[in-house]
Amino acid sequence: MEDISTTDAKALRDETAHASPELAEHDRAARLEGELAEARQAVLYAQAEVQNVRRRAEKEAADARTYAATAFARDILSVADNLTRALQAIPEELRGDDKFKGLVIGLDATGREVESVFQRHGITKISALGEGLDPNRHQAMLEVPSDAAPGTIVQEMQTGYMIRDRLLRPAMVGVARSLD
Known part of the structure; x- marks a missing residue:
């Protein structure tokens, strides 16, 4: 053709x-x-x-x-952790001592202010103790023999935080295992 x-x-x-x-x-x-x-x-x-x-x-x-402060928030978490440890390290007898009363009141006020700033910016603590392990929010560091159900968080070594609906830092936790 x-x-x-x-x-x-x-x-x-x-x-x-x-x-x-x-x-x-x-x-x-x-x-x-x-x-x-x-x-x-x-x-x-x-x-x-x-x-x-x-x-x-x-x-x-x-x-x-919304998430612009994420890197800064991660950095400031260590400051909040150190402040919390400092407050927990003050023995009860020194809390009532007049020499240390101003220091203790100042540290407590600073701790409350940090919590307030975190709240204003949508940064919240992750609850961990007594809950089941959630790998999206918790980082298991060790297993602890316990009467609690296996997989239940029985120890918190470091508090975890969320910024709005995103993980800022996982909670470092100890998880129950059976006593066998």
Whole structure:
């Protein structure tokens, strides 16, 4: 079978157009309608893509605002830990001593202020003791023989924290195991 060259195809189309102008106009209108439909579809896809990009950018900006302090918060957790340890290390008899009363009151006030700042920025402690081990929030450091159900947290070595709905630092815990 012989291929029709481009020149032959054009000549045949021109001949058909002269023979039947209504048919040529109909073909041209149908072709233009097809092109218009394709262009409309392309515009719809482009609009949808722009809307998706805008939504992603808005979400990323909101996340950046919400979680901007994450690195700083992680760093400040060690300060909060040291303050808590300092408060716990003060013996009860020194808490009532007039020489140390101002120091103790100052440390307590500082501890409350740290907690207040954490609350304002959506940083919360992870509860651990008595709960089941959740690897998304707790880091098991050791197993402790216990009467508690295996997998229950019986010791907390370091408090864990969340920033809003994200893990800031896992709680380091000891998990119960059977006495066998």
